[in-house]
Amino acid sequence: MEEIEWATVPVGVDAQRWQTVRTRRTVLVVVHTLVSGQRLLDVVGLVESDPRVQVLYTRAPDVFGGGVDRFLAGVGAFRIPWAQAVRERFDLVLAASSGGLERVHGPLVLLPHGAAYGKRTGAGGPVYGLDAPRLVRDGRVLPSALVLSHERQREVLADQCPQAVDAALVAGDPCYDRMIASSGLRARYRAALGVRPGRELVVVTSTWGASSLVREELPLYTRLVRELDPRRYRVAATVHPAVWFGHGERQLRSWLAQPLARGLVLVEPEQDWRPAVIAADHVITDHGSTGVYAAAIGKPVLVTGSPADGLDPASPQALLAESAPRWTPRRRVGRQFHQADPDLAAAVAARLTSHPRGSHRLLRERLYELLDLPLTGKHRGPEQIPVPVRVSEGRNFA
Numbered sequence: 001m002e003e004i005e006w007a008t009v010p011v012g013v014d015a016q017r018w019q020t021v022r023t024r025r026t027v028l029v030v031v032h033t034l035v036s037g038q039r040l041l042d043v044v045g046l047v048e049s050d051p052r053v054q055v056l057y058t059r060a061p062d063v064f065g066g067g068v069d070r071f072l073a074g075v076g077a078f079r080i081p082w083a084q085a086v087r088e089r090f091d092l093v094l095a096a097s098s099g100g101l102e103r104v105h106g107p108l109v110l111l112p113h114g115a116a117y118g119k120r121t122g123a124g125g126p127v128y129g130l131d132a133p134r135l136v137r138d139g140r141v142l143p144s145a146l147v148l149s150h151e152r153q154r155e156v157l158a159d160q161c162p163q164a165v166d167a168a169l170v171a172g173d174p175c176y177d178r179m180i181a182s183s184g185l186r187a188r189y190r191a192a193l194g195v196r197p198g199r200e201l202v203v204v205t206s207t208w209g210a211s212s213l214v215r216e217e218l219p220l221y222t223r224l225v226r227e228l229d230p231r232r233y234r235v236a237a238t239v240h241p242a243v244w245f246g247h248g249e250r251q252l253r254s255w256l257a258q259p260l261a262r263g264l265v266l267v268e269p270e271q272d273w274r275p276a277v278i279a280a281d282h283v284i285t286d287h288g289s290t291g292v293y294a295a296a297i298g299k300p301v302l303v304t305g306s307p308a309d310g311l312d313p314a315s316p317q318a319l320l321a322e323s324a325p326r327w328t329p330r331r332r333v334g335r336q337f338h339q340a341d342p343d344l345a346a347a348v349a350a351r352l353t354s355h356p357r358g359s360h361r362l363l364r365e366r367l368y369e370l371l372d373l374p375l376t377g378k379h380r381g382p383e384q385i386p387v388p389v390r391v392s393e394g395r396n397f398a
Contacts, residue, residue, distance in 0.1 A: 024054040025371050028090040029077075030104060032062040034241040034269055036096035036113045037071050042174040043094060043111060045383060046364040052373060054078075058085040060100050066245025071270050092371050098129075102137035107370040110135075110143035115173070115289035115296075116352055117153055118315035127312045132161040141167055145366050149173040151354045152314060171362040172355030174382065179274055179297050180357060182385040189279035192390045193265060195234045202228065202235045202337075203280040205273070207288025208242035211307040217327075218255060220284070220304075225262040227333045236265040236280075238273040238290055245269070274385050282337045284327055285320075292316045295324065296349040300340035302327040316351040323347070357381075 029044055031037040048055045057077035059068045072079050082100075090106035096113040117129045128134075130153060135142055146167045148154060158165050195201045202224060206213035213220070224235045237256070244252055249269075253260065260266060267273050273290060277283065283299045285291025287306035295301045296316065306321040325339035355362060360382045368375050 025091040030095040032097035034067040098134040107144040111147045115292040118317035123309040172359035173353040174359040189275040200281040205285045205290035208240040213286040221259040238267045241269040298345040
């Protein structure tokens with residue numbers, strides 16, 4: 001491939017600072033959506049503290065790209081325009097979605113943007129993210145390293161896109177590992193959510209799309225805050241950013257106006273949803289990744305409907321849909337919270353990751369190999385997830 005020169009300075013960046021950037025190994029973080037950006041932060045930390053490395057961020061075009069600009073500003077990212085990013089060569093590129101990656105130059109590490117690879121591209125279609133249309137362009141396999149969380153995913157990859165098998169890196173799940181590492185902060189997360197001693201926290205999680213909880217069970221939010229005694233329960237909600245920005249923030253808040261007025265805590269889309277899940281006593285979920293992580297770390301989970309033909313049967317999503325107790329609208333809410341299968345957590349975690357608590361070491365080794373830099377210092381375990389700002393009754397989690 002033709003070598004690309006760093007000829008121009010991005011708009012708004014001081015020329016001297018830009019020259020300083022180019023004296024280091026450059027890592028480009030390609031952020032398509034808010035979800036992919038949040039996932040990538042789990043991995044960026046493995047290299048960005050190294051003084052030999054400069055990390056840059058760019059927003060890639062994506063139909064679900066709402067909120068990315070605000071997110072990048074919030075994390076203090078050194079950002080370059082997409083038009084600039086596709087003209088330059090980088091020492092490493094990180095992404096968690098596939099759109100436009102054929103235009104980016106440099107060794108690409110492609111990560112999943114959810115729990116494992118659980119969804120199919122339509123009923124009976126290939127498993128999303130492990131299919132040739134997303135991994136190959138003009139006969140070229142795009143990723144230098146395709147990160148898988150489980151050994152079984154290599155078998156799916158071999159069936160769907162055999163030419164990409166050599167790029168596969170089974171490295172576990174850094175999101176799960178950070179949640180496990182953060183379990184000791186549960187009391188502080190609960191305090192931030194306003195959960196007083198003696199109260200139980202119910203977290204409702206929704207993905208996006210036709211079978212999501214927001215689409216199918218919207219009245220559930222109001223029902224929870226009406227039926228559950230506020231002296232005993234606190235109710236919080238996480239909603240997929242595609243809902244926030246696909247329908248509009250104002251619209252979502254309007255749909256949830258009644259439960260918000262009654263004290264529902266709504267996790268903002270830019271905020272990390274994981275403290276709420278770690279803090280939870282009970283989780284009600286659909287087929288989204290958040291419910292998988294909740295079950296995998298041992299939370300009692302109730303599931304609503306899920307698109308059975310839209311899930312990989314061997315995925316943790318499918319196991320959760322098949323095995324977790326189902327939310328029953330006809331029964332009173334509080335009576336459904338104690339049906340959990342004590343063995344479900346281990347089974348879901350076993351389908352989620354082949355390397356529990358080992359992802360950061362495996363990923364760090366591969367990233368430095370691609371950067372062509374020697375590893376220095378001792379390996380550190382995954383960082384704990386920061387404690388969010390405390391919320392007041394009836395206010396958003398921000």
